[in-house]
Amino acid sequence: MRRNVPVILTTVTAVIVFFSIVLFKTADVWPGRFDRMQQFMAAVMMFMGMANMTRVHGNVVLKKDRNWIFSAWLLLVMYVYAIFGMSVGNTNDTYRWFYNAFIPPVNATMYSMVAFYLTSASYKAFRARTVDAALMMACAVWVMISNVPIGDKLWGSESWLGGMAGVRDWIVSIPNSAVSRGISVGSTLGAFATQLRILLGLERRHLGQG
Amino acid sequence: MLEKLNNLDSRWMYLALVIVLVIPIIKPIGMSISVNKDLTQRMYDFIDSLPPGSLIMFDLASNSSSDTEITPMIYAVMEHMYQKGHKLLVAGQWSSGLAFWSPKIDERAREYGWVYGVDYVNIGYKAGGTSTWRAMGQDFWKGAMEVDINGTPFSELPIMQNIRKLDDKTIDCIVIFESGSPGMETWITYFPTIPLCKGSVAAEISSSVRYIPTGQLKGLIPGMRGAAEYEKLVNRPGIATQLMDAQSMSHLLVVALIALGNIAYFGTKRKMARGR
Structure with a gap:
């Protein structure tokens, strides 16, 4: 039960959202409802976060572990400020x-x-x-100097190659963008693979299962 | 001597940094600033091209640690909006950003004579991340819980009567002031049709410029230098312009230290090789 119900819920939700958006083009019906549910869950998670902080730091205080005083201070500030905020409202000047x-x-x-x-x-x-370190250092120094007005003084942007700023813009928009996009594509593919594993019930570590 | 230089105490560097930062602030040099045509000028031109009365949404996706970079950007863009007669909707993906900048925006709005609820509105932080924004994409009022940052119902705010959906028909441009995640990916992924501009802290520039050639970003204010450029464009020099000299000097110091560190390193290495 504990093992299968979360997996079934995840898979069913993912399938509904996927088919609603991709096949039926009705992103505002079921995906919209799930979004509203998630908004509610986000508020609930705030309380779960507080409960978890209380459990973890409460244990440290009770056992008088190393630096327990900081845990006690954290709990005190968290509860006093939260209770104060809830009683006076977030527009209160003192809050x-x-x-x-x-x-x-x-x-x-x-x-x-x-x-x-x-x-x-x-x-x-x-x-x-x-050589790699030298190249990186040269680029860093160039970008640093060209990012401040003194770079314009040394080699003005109206002159050949657009000056220091022109070379900087080339470094940032061509080699940097190419690498940056490559990293993004790689990490997105990785995230997609992980999502697919969750959808198929193969990935269960987020449920506390190995 | 070289070994002494190689093991230079960090505190001397800290002292040098304080000196090069403080002196130009007390006695500015006044170096001229050129405007980046690919980034800052593009953003200025885009906002300038919007018809008067356009609705621009600010997304405060940052916090007070980026005050020095982000605040001048916000002020410069607000000045531009004031000059063009645009309207402002303030929101934020970071609760800390809204808590920090809302009073500053209110103060500047008072200076412009903007009436709250008519010329600008602040909907405050709404929990739920991307789900909340998507919900606003279907029904802004419901998605945003129908109240602004002060708990005033949307029904009592005239500006909100025309804001029923978070889409390109309602919002003419989103300007995100970002220093991390969640940030512009929310808009690029889920609201690609709404024109997006960005005010970015210097550390984020390299990961943002790639969205300029593709048109996913209409323009970008790159760090404090960009804020100074925008101040120049709107003809209202502010804190970013004042701090440019200090930033120039600090960057020069870092470059000088890198050079000195390398001289010490290679000198020591050479000396050791000779000793062998």
Whole structure:
């Protein structure tokens, strides 16, 4: 029962959606209904996520595992903020202030630190050890310089080959796009194969089965 | 000397970065910016070509970590919309994006004298991912739960009376401000007929430009440089233009460090070979 029902549900749903769209061109009937169901499920999943967080971090707190205080803090913040939000509504100024006063500065700080790591990493890791590495380094330096106004100063976009920016655009739109599309086609084929395996009931790992 | 250079303490680099970032902000050099004809100019021309009163939808698929890059883009595009008399529908695939940029959009809209519910509307974050957008494609009101970000019913908002379906007959253009996934693939895959433009963080440019020659993207604002270019096009220099000098200097520093690192590496290698 536990093994077969989810597989049957998945296959039946996939077959209905596939035939509705491909054969009968009626994407708004059954696929539309499934979309609405999924919207509801997305809201339910939020609660399941909370329940799972409570289970995982609750165990850490109860067992007083390493760094349990952070788990306790996470649960406290999650529940206080969720309950507060549900009681006052998401348009409440205080509710919004908490979000805007904490998340953007923390996010910005984290992201800004990347610039420092990048600077240090470029010094330590960007070495022309091989021809491939040298080529990659040359492209990176070219794109970096041509992306800022100083690139125009060095070799203006009105001059031969469109200047630094012209060469950059060629690198980005031709070799880069070709490789990027190749990766996309490959990953889409992989995703399609996985979806086909799920549809046929061959892939069960997402159901917690091997 | 070479070995010392090879093991240069990272903190010196951090200090150098702070210096090259801060000085041009305090004392700008004012380097001129050329506009990228294939990306930024295309987007500007496309939005410019829409008849006045067109409805443009913003998809805020980013969060506050991309504030420096995305905010100037949003402001520049809003300025263009104001100049052309377009209307704005704000939505977002990222809840964090809406939470962060909605107040900023409201502030700018007040400056333009836009009336909420008439000239622009914000439907807020709607859970459910692509299913929700597809549901809006069939019935916008039902798919979006019939309320805006403040919980006001769509029936009370005049602008919403004409927005019944998420399709190319209703929406003249979607401008997505993106820094990751979910992002423009939602529109390219499920709504290919709605013209799409993108404001992209620098890290995403390489994966986005391939959609330009195919016409799947009508235009692209590439990173903060692109935002500065758009500011130039709409003739309202803003924060992106101000920060261009600092970005120039920081990029130069990184290039100088790469060169220095290689000199130290090859120098040490040569010295070791001679020692053997």
